[in-house]
Amino acid sequence: MKSALETAEKSFSFALFFEDFKQITKVRLSLSVVFSSVAGYLLGAPSVDMLVVLLLTIGGYFMVGASNAFNQVIEKDLDVLMDRTKNRPIPAGRMSVSMALFIAISFTILGLFTLYIINPKTAMFGAISIFLYTSVYTPLKTKTPLSVFVGAIPGAIPFMLGWVAATNDFGIEPGTLFMIQFFWQFPHFWALAWMLDDDYKKGGFIMLPTGKKDKATALQIIMYTIWLIIASVFPVLGLTGSLHLSVVAAIVIAGLGFYMMYWAIKLYRKMDNKTARGLMLASVLYITLIQIVYVVDKFIQA
Incomplete structure:
Protein backbone atom coordinates (compact mmCIF):
# COMPACT_ATOMS: atom_id res chain seq x y z
CA MET A 1 0.00 0.00 0.00
CA GLY A 171 22.88 36.14 -48.48
CA ILE A 172 19.89 38.00 -49.85
CA GLU A 173 17.59 34.95 -49.52
CA PRO A 174 17.86 34.46 -45.73
CA GLY A 175 18.12 38.26 -45.40
CA THR A 176 14.69 38.54 -47.03
CA LEU A 177 13.24 35.88 -44.72
CA PHE A 178 14.73 37.78 -41.80
CA MET A 179 13.10 41.05 -42.89
CA ILE A 180 9.68 39.41 -43.23
CA GLN A 181 9.71 38.10 -39.68
CA PHE A 182 11.40 41.28 -38.40
CA PHE A 183 8.63 43.59 -39.63
CA TRP A 184 6.03 41.08 -38.43
CA GLN A 185 7.28 41.37 -34.85
CA PHE A 186 6.03 44.95 -34.44
CA PRO A 187 2.28 44.68 -35.19
CA HIS A 188 2.18 41.29 -33.48
CA PHE A 189 3.91 42.32 -30.29
CA TRP A 190 2.36 45.78 -30.04
CA ALA A 191 -1.10 44.24 -30.37
CA LEU A 192 -0.21 41.93 -27.48
CA ALA A 193 1.31 44.81 -25.49
CA TRP A 194 -1.85 46.86 -26.11
CA MET A 195 -3.95 44.13 -24.50
CA LEU A 196 -1.57 43.72 -21.56
CA ASP A 197 -0.56 47.37 -21.11
CA ASP A 198 -1.99 47.75 -17.60
CA ASP A 199 -0.34 44.53 -16.45
CA TYR A 200 3.00 45.44 -18.07
CA LYS A 201 2.97 48.76 -16.21
CA LYS A 202 2.72 46.91 -12.89
CA GLY A 203 6.10 45.37 -13.69
CA GLY A 204 7.55 48.64 -14.96
CA PHE A 205 7.72 47.52 -18.59
CA ILE A 206 7.51 50.14 -21.34
CA MET A 207 6.43 48.15 -24.39
CA LEU A 208 4.24 50.39 -26.58
CA PRO A 209 6.15 52.79 -28.87
CA THR A 210 4.63 55.92 -27.32
CA GLY A 211 4.28 54.37 -23.88
CA LYS A 212 0.48 54.38 -24.10
CA LYS A 213 -2.51 53.14 -26.07
CA ASP A 214 -3.03 56.06 -28.42
CA LYS A 215 -3.47 56.93 -32.10
CA ALA A 216 0.27 57.32 -32.59
CA THR A 217 0.90 53.74 -31.46
CA ALA A 218 -1.92 52.46 -33.68
CA LEU A 219 -0.51 54.41 -36.63
CA GLN A 220 2.92 52.83 -36.16
CA ILE A 221 1.26 49.41 -36.16
CA ILE A 222 -0.32 50.25 -39.53
CA MET A 223 3.02 51.46 -40.95
CA TYR A 224 4.88 48.30 -39.92
CA THR A 225 2.07 46.16 -41.32
CA ILE A 226 2.56 47.91 -44.68
CA TRP A 227 6.30 47.18 -44.58
CA LEU A 228 5.52 43.58 -43.64
CA ILE A 229 3.27 43.09 -46.67
CA ILE A 230 5.85 44.67 -49.00
CA ALA A 231 8.66 42.47 -47.65
CA SER A 232 6.48 39.36 -47.89
CA VAL A 233 5.60 39.77 -51.57
CA PHE A 234 8.94 41.27 -52.65
CA PRO A 235 10.42 37.93 -53.90
CA VAL A 236 7.80 37.88 -56.69
CA LEU A 237 9.94 40.53 -58.43
CA GLY A 238 12.77 38.03 -58.92
CA LEU A 239 15.32 40.19 -57.10
CA THR A 240 15.97 37.87 -54.15
CA GLY A 241 18.39 35.32 -55.60
CA SER A 242 17.15 31.77 -55.44
CA LEU A 243 14.22 32.67 -53.20
CA HIS A 244 11.29 32.78 -55.61
CA LEU A 245 7.58 33.49 -55.24
CA SER A 246 4.98 32.93 -57.94
CA VAL A 247 2.39 35.55 -58.83
CA VAL A 248 -0.41 33.36 -57.45
CA ALA A 249 1.42 32.88 -54.15
CA ALA A 250 2.12 36.62 -53.95
CA ILE A 251 -1.59 37.37 -54.43
CA VAL A 252 -2.50 34.91 -51.67
CA ILE A 253 0.06 36.46 -49.32
CA ALA A 254 -1.11 39.96 -50.17
CA GLY A 255 -4.67 38.90 -49.36
CA LEU A 256 -3.55 37.60 -45.98
CA GLY A 257 -1.70 40.86 -45.45
CA PHE A 258 -4.79 42.94 -46.24
CA TYR A 259 -6.74 40.88 -43.70
CA MET A 260 -4.13 41.77 -41.09
CA MET A 261 -4.23 45.38 -42.27
CA TYR A 262 -8.00 45.39 -41.75
CA TRP A 263 -7.43 44.67 -38.05
CA ALA A 264 -4.64 47.24 -37.80
CA ILE A 265 -6.88 49.98 -39.26
CA LYS A 266 -9.76 48.84 -37.07
CA LEU A 267 -7.52 49.21 -34.01
CA TYR A 268 -6.68 52.78 -35.10
CA ARG A 269 -10.39 53.55 -35.27
CA LYS A 270 -11.67 51.67 -32.21
CA MET A 271 -8.67 51.79 -29.83
CA ASP A 272 -9.89 48.85 -27.71
CA ASN A 273 -8.45 45.61 -26.33
CA LYS A 274 -10.92 43.43 -28.23
CA THR A 275 -9.65 44.74 -31.57
CA ALA A 276 -6.03 44.43 -30.40
CA ARG A 277 -6.72 40.77 -29.67
CA GLY A 278 -8.18 40.35 -33.15
CA LEU A 279 -5.02 41.87 -34.64
CA MET A 280 -2.79 39.65 -32.54
CA LEU A 281 -4.63 36.51 -33.68
CA ALA A 282 -4.59 37.74 -37.30
CA SER A 283 -0.82 38.22 -37.07
CA VAL A 284 -0.30 34.66 -35.81
CA LEU A 285 -2.47 33.37 -38.65
CA TYR A 286 -0.53 35.51 -41.12
CA ILE A 287 2.99 34.38 -40.25
CA THR A 288 1.96 30.72 -40.08
CA LEU A 289 0.10 30.69 -43.39
CA ILE A 290 2.63 32.69 -45.41
CA GLN A 291 5.39 30.31 -44.37
CA ILE A 292 3.25 27.42 -45.55
CA VAL A 293 2.47 29.28 -48.79
CA TYR A 294 6.17 29.93 -49.42
CA VAL A 295 7.07 26.24 -48.91
CA VAL A 296 4.15 24.88 -50.96
CA ASP A 297 4.86 27.39 -53.73
CA LYS A 298 8.49 26.29 -53.90
CA PHE A 299 7.60 22.63 -54.37
CA ILE A 300 4.84 23.44 -56.89
CA GLN A 301 7.32 25.47 -58.94
CA ALA A 302 9.88 22.67 -58.71
Whole structure:
Protein backbone atom coordinates (compact mmCIF):
# COMPACT_ATOMS: atom_id res chain seq x y z
CA MET A 1 0.00 0.00 0.00
CA LYS A 2 2.81 2.37 0.97
CA SER A 3 4.73 1.57 -2.22
CA ALA A 4 1.71 2.33 -4.39
CA LEU A 5 1.21 5.63 -2.53
CA GLU A 6 4.87 6.58 -3.00
CA THR A 7 4.66 5.74 -6.71
CA ALA A 8 1.55 7.90 -7.08
CA GLU A 9 3.24 10.80 -5.26
CA LYS A 10 6.31 10.52 -7.48
CA SER A 11 4.14 10.46 -10.59
CA PHE A 12 2.24 13.52 -9.36
CA SER A 13 5.49 15.36 -8.56
CA PHE A 14 6.92 14.52 -11.97
CA ALA A 15 3.75 15.76 -13.68
CA LEU A 16 3.98 19.06 -11.79
CA PHE A 17 7.67 19.44 -12.65
CA PHE A 18 6.94 18.68 -16.31
CA GLU A 19 4.27 21.41 -16.37
CA ASP A 20 6.72 23.86 -14.82
CA PHE A 21 9.38 22.76 -17.29
CA LYS A 22 7.01 23.57 -20.16
CA GLN A 23 6.33 26.98 -18.63
CA ILE A 24 9.97 27.86 -18.02
CA THR A 25 10.87 27.00 -21.62
CA LYS A 26 7.54 28.33 -23.04
CA VAL A 27 6.91 25.19 -25.03
CA ARG A 28 4.22 26.61 -27.37
CA LEU A 29 6.35 29.61 -28.30
CA SER A 30 9.36 27.36 -28.77
CA LEU A 31 7.44 25.05 -31.10
CA SER A 32 6.24 28.01 -33.20
CA VAL A 33 9.85 29.13 -33.57
CA VAL A 34 10.88 25.60 -34.59
CA PHE A 35 8.09 25.66 -37.19
CA SER A 36 9.55 28.84 -38.69
CA SER A 37 13.04 27.35 -38.75
CA VAL A 38 11.90 24.17 -40.49
CA ALA A 39 9.96 26.26 -43.04
CA GLY A 40 13.13 28.24 -43.77
CA TYR A 41 15.08 25.00 -44.14
CA LEU A 42 12.58 23.58 -46.62
CA LEU A 43 12.84 26.77 -48.67
CA GLY A 44 16.64 26.65 -48.81
CA ALA A 45 17.34 22.93 -49.11
CA PRO A 46 17.87 21.52 -52.63
CA SER A 47 16.82 18.18 -51.16
CA VAL A 48 15.42 17.44 -47.71
CA ASP A 49 17.77 15.76 -45.22
CA MET A 50 15.63 14.47 -42.35
CA LEU A 51 18.65 14.29 -40.04
CA VAL A 52 19.21 18.04 -40.48
CA VAL A 53 15.50 18.68 -39.91
CA LEU A 54 15.70 16.69 -36.68
CA LEU A 55 18.84 18.49 -35.51
CA LEU A 56 17.32 21.87 -36.39
CA THR A 57 14.14 21.00 -34.50
CA ILE A 58 16.00 19.87 -31.38
CA GLY A 59 18.62 22.61 -31.50
CA GLY A 60 16.03 25.30 -32.18
CA TYR A 61 13.90 24.18 -29.24
CA PHE A 62 16.93 24.18 -26.95
CA MET A 63 17.93 27.71 -27.98
CA VAL A 64 14.47 29.22 -27.56
CA GLY A 65 13.90 27.32 -24.32
CA ALA A 66 17.23 28.62 -22.98
CA SER A 67 16.33 32.22 -23.86
CA ASN A 68 12.97 31.93 -22.12
CA ALA A 69 14.48 30.33 -19.01
CA PHE A 70 17.17 33.03 -18.74
CA ASN A 71 14.47 35.66 -19.22
CA GLN A 72 12.38 34.31 -16.36
CA VAL A 73 15.40 34.18 -14.06
CA ILE A 74 16.28 37.80 -14.82
CA GLU A 75 12.69 39.03 -14.46
CA LYS A 76 11.68 36.91 -11.47
CA ASP A 77 11.17 39.93 -9.17
CA LEU A 78 9.07 41.71 -11.80
CA ASP A 79 7.05 38.66 -12.80
CA VAL A 80 5.60 38.42 -9.30
CA LEU A 81 4.04 41.89 -9.76
CA MET A 82 2.04 41.02 -12.89
CA ASP A 83 -1.12 38.93 -13.07
CA ARG A 84 -0.11 37.09 -16.24
CA THR A 85 3.31 36.04 -14.87
CA LYS A 86 2.95 35.74 -11.09
CA ASN A 87 2.10 32.04 -11.37
CA ARG A 88 5.22 31.19 -13.35
CA PRO A 89 7.41 28.52 -11.71
CA ILE A 90 9.99 30.87 -10.13
CA PRO A 91 7.78 33.68 -8.71
CA ALA A 92 5.26 31.07 -7.52
CA GLY A 93 8.05 29.28 -5.65
CA ARG A 94 7.65 25.96 -7.45
CA MET A 95 11.10 26.10 -9.07
CA SER A 96 14.35 27.43 -7.65
CA VAL A 97 16.48 29.96 -9.49
CA SER A 98 19.36 27.46 -9.52
CA MET A 99 17.19 24.84 -11.25
CA ALA A 100 16.00 27.37 -13.84
CA LEU A 101 19.61 28.42 -14.47
CA PHE A 102 20.63 24.79 -14.82
CA ILE A 103 17.94 24.31 -17.47
CA ALA A 104 18.94 27.54 -19.26
CA ILE A 105 22.68 26.81 -19.30
CA SER A 106 22.18 23.15 -20.26
CA PHE A 107 19.85 24.10 -23.08
CA THR A 108 22.30 26.72 -24.33
CA ILE A 109 25.19 24.25 -24.47
CA LEU A 110 23.09 21.46 -26.01
CA GLY A 111 21.46 23.85 -28.47
CA LEU A 112 24.73 25.34 -29.69
CA PHE A 113 26.29 21.89 -30.01
CA THR A 114 23.30 20.54 -31.95
CA LEU A 115 23.21 23.50 -34.33
CA TYR A 116 27.00 23.36 -34.78
CA ILE A 117 26.65 19.78 -36.04
CA ILE A 118 24.53 21.23 -38.87
CA ASN A 119 27.08 23.96 -39.63
CA PRO A 120 28.97 26.70 -37.71
CA LYS A 121 26.95 29.60 -39.16
CA THR A 122 23.71 28.14 -37.82
CA ALA A 123 25.23 27.85 -34.35
CA MET A 124 26.57 31.41 -34.59
CA PHE A 125 23.15 32.89 -35.36
CA GLY A 126 21.65 30.80 -32.57
CA ALA A 127 24.20 32.22 -30.13
CA ILE A 128 23.52 35.78 -31.34
CA SER A 129 19.81 35.21 -30.76
CA ILE A 130 20.28 34.08 -27.14
CA PHE A 131 22.70 36.92 -26.39
CA LEU A 132 20.48 39.68 -27.78
CA TYR A 133 17.33 38.32 -26.15
CA THR A 134 18.75 37.84 -22.67
CA SER A 135 21.52 40.44 -22.44
CA VAL A 136 20.08 43.36 -24.41
CA TYR A 137 16.32 43.02 -24.99
CA THR A 138 15.38 41.81 -21.50
CA PRO A 139 17.18 44.58 -19.52
CA LEU A 140 15.88 47.27 -21.91
CA LYS A 141 12.21 46.38 -21.39
CA THR A 142 11.99 48.58 -18.29
CA LYS A 143 14.10 51.37 -19.84
CA THR A 144 12.78 52.20 -23.30
CA PRO A 145 10.18 51.19 -25.91
CA LEU A 146 13.16 50.64 -28.25
CA SER A 147 13.54 47.27 -26.53
CA VAL A 148 10.91 45.98 -28.97
CA PHE A 149 13.18 46.92 -31.89
CA VAL A 150 16.08 45.02 -30.27
CA GLY A 151 13.84 42.06 -29.43
CA ALA A 152 12.61 41.91 -33.02
CA ILE A 153 16.13 40.91 -34.13
CA PRO A 154 16.34 37.55 -32.29
CA GLY A 155 12.63 37.14 -32.96
CA ALA A 156 13.30 37.36 -36.71
CA ILE A 157 16.22 34.93 -36.79
CA PRO A 158 14.34 31.56 -36.86
CA PHE A 159 12.92 31.84 -40.41
CA MET A 160 16.31 32.71 -41.88
CA LEU A 161 18.11 30.25 -39.58
CA GLY A 162 16.50 27.36 -41.44
CA TRP A 163 17.86 28.65 -44.76
CA VAL A 164 21.35 29.00 -43.27
CA ALA A 165 21.06 25.46 -41.91
CA ALA A 166 20.21 24.22 -45.42
CA THR A 167 22.90 26.16 -47.31
CA ASN A 168 25.61 27.14 -44.79
CA ASP A 169 25.40 30.58 -46.37
CA PHE A 170 23.94 33.99 -45.54
CA GLY A 171 22.88 36.14 -48.48
CA ILE A 172 19.89 38.00 -49.85
CA GLU A 173 17.59 34.95 -49.52
CA PRO A 174 17.86 34.46 -45.73
CA GLY A 175 18.12 38.26 -45.40
CA THR A 176 14.69 38.54 -47.03
CA LEU A 177 13.24 35.88 -44.72
CA PHE A 178 14.73 37.78 -41.80
CA MET A 179 13.10 41.05 -42.89
CA ILE A 180 9.68 39.41 -43.23
CA GLN A 181 9.71 38.10 -39.68
CA PHE A 182 11.40 41.28 -38.40
CA PHE A 183 8.63 43.59 -39.63
CA TRP A 184 6.03 41.08 -38.43
CA GLN A 185 7.28 41.37 -34.85
CA PHE A 186 6.03 44.95 -34.44
CA PRO A 187 2.28 44.68 -35.19
CA HIS A 188 2.18 41.29 -33.48
CA PHE A 189 3.91 42.32 -30.29
CA TRP A 190 2.36 45.78 -30.04
CA ALA A 191 -1.10 44.24 -30.37
CA LEU A 192 -0.21 41.93 -27.48
CA ALA A 193 1.31 44.81 -25.49
CA TRP A 194 -1.85 46.86 -26.11
CA MET A 195 -3.95 44.13 -24.50
CA LEU A 196 -1.57 43.72 -21.56
CA ASP A 197 -0.56 47.37 -21.11
CA ASP A 198 -1.99 47.75 -17.60
CA ASP A 199 -0.34 44.53 -16.45
CA TYR A 200 3.00 45.44 -18.07
CA LYS A 201 2.97 48.76 -16.21
CA LYS A 202 2.72 46.91 -12.89
CA GLY A 203 6.10 45.37 -13.69
CA GLY A 204 7.55 48.64 -14.96
CA PHE A 205 7.72 47.52 -18.59
CA ILE A 206 7.51 50.14 -21.34
CA MET A 207 6.43 48.15 -24.39
CA LEU A 208 4.24 50.39 -26.58
CA PRO A 209 6.15 52.79 -28.87
CA THR A 210 4.63 55.92 -27.32
CA GLY A 211 4.28 54.37 -23.88
CA LYS A 212 0.48 54.38 -24.10
CA LYS A 213 -2.51 53.14 -26.07
CA ASP A 214 -3.03 56.06 -28.42
CA LYS A 215 -3.47 56.93 -32.10
CA ALA A 216 0.27 57.32 -32.59
CA THR A 217 0.90 53.74 -31.46
CA ALA A 218 -1.92 52.46 -33.68
CA LEU A 219 -0.51 54.41 -36.63
CA GLN A 220 2.92 52.83 -36.16
CA ILE A 221 1.26 49.41 -36.16
CA ILE A 222 -0.32 50.25 -39.53
CA MET A 223 3.02 51.46 -40.95
CA TYR A 224 4.88 48.30 -39.92
CA THR A 225 2.07 46.16 -41.32
CA ILE A 226 2.56 47.91 -44.68
CA TRP A 227 6.30 47.18 -44.58
CA LEU A 228 5.52 43.58 -43.64
CA ILE A 229 3.27 43.09 -46.67
CA ILE A 230 5.85 44.67 -49.00
CA ALA A 231 8.66 42.47 -47.65
CA SER A 232 6.48 39.36 -47.89
CA VAL A 233 5.60 39.77 -51.57
CA PHE A 234 8.94 41.27 -52.65
CA PRO A 235 10.42 37.93 -53.90
CA VAL A 236 7.80 37.88 -56.69
CA LEU A 237 9.94 40.53 -58.43
CA GLY A 238 12.77 38.03 -58.92
CA LEU A 239 15.32 40.19 -57.10
CA THR A 240 15.97 37.87 -54.15
CA GLY A 241 18.39 35.32 -55.60
CA SER A 242 17.15 31.77 -55.44
CA LEU A 243 14.22 32.67 -53.20
CA HIS A 244 11.29 32.78 -55.61
CA LEU A 245 7.58 33.49 -55.24
CA SER A 246 4.98 32.93 -57.94
CA VAL A 247 2.39 35.55 -58.83
CA VAL A 248 -0.41 33.36 -57.45
CA ALA A 249 1.42 32.88 -54.15
CA ALA A 250 2.12 36.62 -53.95
CA ILE A 251 -1.59 37.37 -54.43
CA VAL A 252 -2.50 34.91 -51.67
CA ILE A 253 0.06 36.46 -49.32
CA ALA A 254 -1.11 39.96 -50.17
CA GLY A 255 -4.67 38.90 -49.36
CA LEU A 256 -3.55 37.60 -45.98
CA GLY A 257 -1.70 40.86 -45.45
CA PHE A 258 -4.79 42.94 -46.24
CA TYR A 259 -6.74 40.88 -43.70
CA MET A 260 -4.13 41.77 -41.09
CA MET A 261 -4.23 45.38 -42.27
CA TYR A 262 -8.00 45.39 -41.75
CA TRP A 263 -7.43 44.67 -38.05
CA ALA A 264 -4.64 47.24 -37.80
CA ILE A 265 -6.88 49.98 -39.26
CA LYS A 266 -9.76 48.84 -37.07
CA LEU A 267 -7.52 49.21 -34.01
CA TYR A 268 -6.68 52.78 -35.10
CA ARG A 269 -10.39 53.55 -35.27
CA LYS A 270 -11.67 51.67 -32.21
CA MET A 271 -8.67 51.79 -29.83
CA ASP A 272 -9.89 48.85 -27.71
CA ASN A 273 -8.45 45.61 -26.33
CA LYS A 274 -10.92 43.43 -28.23
CA THR A 275 -9.65 44.74 -31.57
CA ALA A 276 -6.03 44.43 -30.40
CA ARG A 277 -6.72 40.77 -29.67
CA GLY A 278 -8.18 40.35 -33.15
CA LEU A 279 -5.02 41.87 -34.64
CA MET A 280 -2.79 39.65 -32.54
CA LEU A 281 -4.63 36.51 -33.68
CA ALA A 282 -4.59 37.74 -37.30
CA SER A 283 -0.82 38.22 -37.07
CA VAL A 284 -0.30 34.66 -35.81
CA LEU A 285 -2.47 33.37 -38.65
CA TYR A 286 -0.53 35.51 -41.12
CA ILE A 287 2.99 34.38 -40.25
CA THR A 288 1.96 30.72 -40.08
CA LEU A 289 0.10 30.69 -43.39
CA ILE A 290 2.63 32.69 -45.41
CA GLN A 291 5.39 30.31 -44.37
CA ILE A 292 3.25 27.42 -45.55
CA VAL A 293 2.47 29.28 -48.79
CA TYR A 294 6.17 29.93 -49.42
CA VAL A 295 7.07 26.24 -48.91
CA VAL A 296 4.15 24.88 -50.96
CA ASP A 297 4.86 27.39 -53.73
CA LYS A 298 8.49 26.29 -53.90
CA PHE A 299 7.60 22.63 -54.37
CA ILE A 300 4.84 23.44 -56.89
CA GLN A 301 7.32 25.47 -58.94
CA ALA A 302 9.88 22.67 -58.71
